[in-house]
Amino acid sequence: MTMKQWNFKFLALLVILLAGPVYGQQTEIPAGQTEADTLKTPFMYRYDRRLERYKRRFNSLIPQTNVLQMYGDMGLVSVGIGWDYGKREQWETNLLLGFIPKYNSDKMRLSFTLKQNYTPWSFSVSDVVSIEPLITGMYLNTVFGHQFWTHEPDRYPQGYYGFSTRVRIHLFLGQSVTLSIPPERRFFAKAVSAFYEVSTCDLYVVSAFTNSYLKPHDYLRLSFGLRFKIL
Secondary structure (H helix, E strand, O other), X not given: OOHHHHHHHHHHHHHHXXXXXXXXXXXXXXXXXXXXXXXXXXXXXXXHHHHHHHHHHHHOOOOOEEEEEEEOXXXXXXXXXXXXEOOOOOEEEEEEEXXXXXXXXXXXXXXXXXXXXXXXXXXXXXXXXXXXXXXXXXXXXXXXXXXXXXXXXXXXXXXXOOOOOXXXXXXXXXXXXXXXXXHHHXXXXXXXXXXXXXXXXXXXXXXXXXXOOOOHHHHOEEEEEEEEEOO
């Protein structure tokens, strides 16, 4: 064997030894451990740990809830998706698309809502029924259309309006009742919640403080809906 051949075999062996711990084959998980447990130990190769983290992050993007809501200044009917998180799944983020009939306007319109819910408590009434006595949060809502603006158009004197007609900031309080569906009867969801909310927005709050003749029904809005827990 020539020196050149020996050097080539030595380099090939060195590459195999160095690459093995990173790109080795998937090993079996020891009895009594889960995939999450192995991420906390040096058992898995670095490649496998990266792959598991990638899977978890990708799975977290899958919506966990479907939402149907009526009124609330986000449309006659709004439908959307949501994600639960937190130690007790007390936080929820929703994306909703709303339908606004044309009423006295020239055409129907669509609205988009980004909503953040917080549910601090939940009490079980039975094995299948629970009550959420308080749901609170906020949402941002916009209506699609060229006549709505973020910055005041030049046709108005500076400071004439002082607010955006495109984006409304809402605050709300509400309650809900949740029915857990037994596994053998599940078809579309594993739990269904019926809820209601009382909300107001930034423009309504300003109007209420500057116009004493306004009544609560002028600046408060009632909405209700269904929440389907699918994951």
